Amino acid sequence: MARILVADDHDALREGMTLSLSRLGHEVQAVKGGAEAIAAYHKRPFDVVVTDLRMIPVDGIEVVRRLRADYPDATVLVVSAHGTIAVAVEAMREGAIDFLEKPFSPEVLRARVEKAVEIARERRGAEAARARAAALDEDLVRAHAPHGLVGSSEPMRRVLDQVRKVAATDATVLVLGESGTGKELVARAVHDQGARRAKPFVSVSCAAIPEGLLESELFGHEKGAFTGAVRRKLGRFELAHEGTLFLDEVGELPPSVQVKLLRVLQERQFERVGGEETIQVDVRVVSATNRDLAAMVAEGRFREDLFYRLNVVPITLPPLREREGDVEELARAFLARAAPRIGRKVSAFAPEALALLRRYRWPGNVRELENVVEQALVFAEGELVRAEDLPEGLREAPPAAALPVLTGDRSLTDVLEELERQLILAAYERARGVKAETARLLGIKPSALYYKLEKYGIVKPGEPGEDAS
Template sequence: MAHSILIVDDEERLLDVLGGMLEGLGYQVLAAASAPDALVQLGRETVDLVLTDLRMPGMSGRDLLAEIRRLHPILPVVVMTAFTTLRDAVQMIKEGAFDYIGKPIEFDELEAAVANALRLHDALRDNDRLHRELEGRHRLDGVVGTSPRMQDVLKAVTEVAASRTTVLVTGESGTGKEVIARAIHFNSPRQRRPFVAVNSAAIPEPLLESEFFGHVKGSFTGATANRAGRFAQADGGTLFLDEIGDMPLALQAKILRVLQERQFEPVGGSQTRHVDVRIIAATNRDLKRMVAEGTFREDLFYRLAVFPIGLPPLRERASDIPLFLKRFAEEIGPQVGRRDVRFSPEAEALLMRYDWPGNIRELQNCVERSLISSHGNSIGVEDLPPYVTQRPAAPRDAAAFPIDLDAALDEFERTRIVAALRESGGVQVEAAKLLGINERSLWHRIKKHGIVVARVVAA
């Protein structure tokens, strides 16, 4: 669609001439003989650029610019002026005009000024649209869940979002901890500042300190230039520390210092940098147990757990599964060429009975696979993955009491890891994908349970 340009000038002859020039370049042209008339048209028409005279009777071009800046902040304005008022035109640029062109108007100069201004407008409009989409995606009403457990989570997010309080989000892998962290950030006063996420388990240990704090050129082999770390990148915004339980003890001490003093030094540097960063940490591990075992610093734990938010696993919020099915089908469907697809009541009921060890991430993968396998506008039981249809759902309330819960959970985790390793033929990268965790996290768990990994996995 052609760009629309509003020309504002009290000389009728010039309006006709400029209109003819711009229409010849393929633009849609609107005309106004005064600044008040221009404001009326801006209120009822979509305009991509305003081309206005500076000197007009009554309301001047400068006054019009001020109103446009107030009512339409990203709409570019190009000023037309005689050379005798060049100083005024320069001043208007300081006040927000994009450019000026001198009278009499030269065609080439007009064409270049208009093209440059419209490129700016397109970029600003796209940026504004993307920002609104990003905010919309992370609004509280964008967090899926109406179950009582999730209502408690949403209440906690609402309570803490406006503050700069440190938050610790806990929950099993795949429960949506980063989604909650982003919801906190995008509903806080820091929403227009950076949200920087870093996964402690996904970064090789020798590079962790540089990743967080940056480094100066020559500080170690491969440091060929200065590099800003994640704390510097998040200055003024939020730093999300995912998998905080996998962070080595030595780095934990340095993170604690930043939390206490809001300052750090890059690797190999001596200059202290001060930062204003809100910390949201997340883990699927039992940090209290790690503190007792000496693998996580107690002082850091209490610094992080100022406002804890625990996310329930999907099996404990089964009533939310139909909402996720609808959301994922709408999001993923167009990507795989399937639109307006719904799950049948039978398929939905079966999915609600499944125990979802991989939580929301596993459910999302299930929806994508079902969309690809199915035909028509309905996904039936026959279209669901075999691991859902051929495996009995987890028994509810079937355990005899009393039980050793920690031992039961360890055995459950060990069994699932062994099963995934067998399924993948001992390939840990593939097993980690099946379990919905990263390879480093899987390695720690294999070590913890003493599992022998080979092409044939030993239990």
């Protein structure tokens, strides 16, 4: 028996759900709105919350957001007669474990709630593991993170914190991010910090295997299943039993394989190609993509139900251009790892080389940075990587125009003033200290420029500069 909270402002629907779930033997409490649901949960947490989406003044999204903020283990299922992909994605991103569109039968409601109860029990069982993980020193976790997850910027600290938290559970994870950001490294970190760390980590690229072979690669085949199947082959799911299966580029899965993958995620069982035996597996699935799966669902190119199964806990990796300060840290880590392997006694970067690395946009992200460091090592002479050792394209690239990310430690006014100071300084240097030319480049009056030059300490008060004759 589980304690279930039902929140719906429609009397008949609320009473119907309450009756249906009570018949399963659950203890059910019903409330008329979102505010009442949050208050009831604060008094005594429930195993599962079933909440309507459209309620006034506090809607279902806010219920999910508030409960998950105060109780990270809260298990919430959202129902609505206004179901859209965008709303479903928003609910899942806020932490809902499932989305059920009205109208639905009592049988469907019961099945979804029973699954939610199972998830709630799994979360309670993982509570002790989460507590132990939370007690780990964050710096220690970062020190043991794989190369590519190195970074102390605010975006990466958030990612590392998400990895630490989700690793202590057995939830299905979807890693999102541009190509080269290190999505497989996140998957490995989730595995290595979780309870399955001593079991296999099996990786498969859904885009690298021909469509005709992908089903056999994932689920295995029996001898004689098709031409060339001269022996039984175990699939990646069986090889990952009790461990973690990483599905890279999951957005490339063909529809036929999507159907079979959905069944494995739902029922934890499958048959090999050409086989009749049902195989039971215990596998944690971590998938990754640089595609917009929600858009693919809307276009009919990816199954909606599979998307929700994969997107239980999304982790978004920021592109390198948004990780202020991490480029230097990553470059040094790659240098320390690659130099002995390449046979170079290079220990650091010259200041001008670091300046070029910091200003580059890194369209290829962390993977491109690693390649650049290794290429520079090949040409480096002495103990430093110098600017001339870096690829020509990088040396000639225009400076990045990345905006700072506000993290709460500085006000908007402070950030804007710093940007203004940098722009004025860049123009002043380009004009070789000629104030009239600097004002022209900036499109401001000379009198305004003089004030700002002194304000930001670029020139001393009363300094004539190079305009004076």
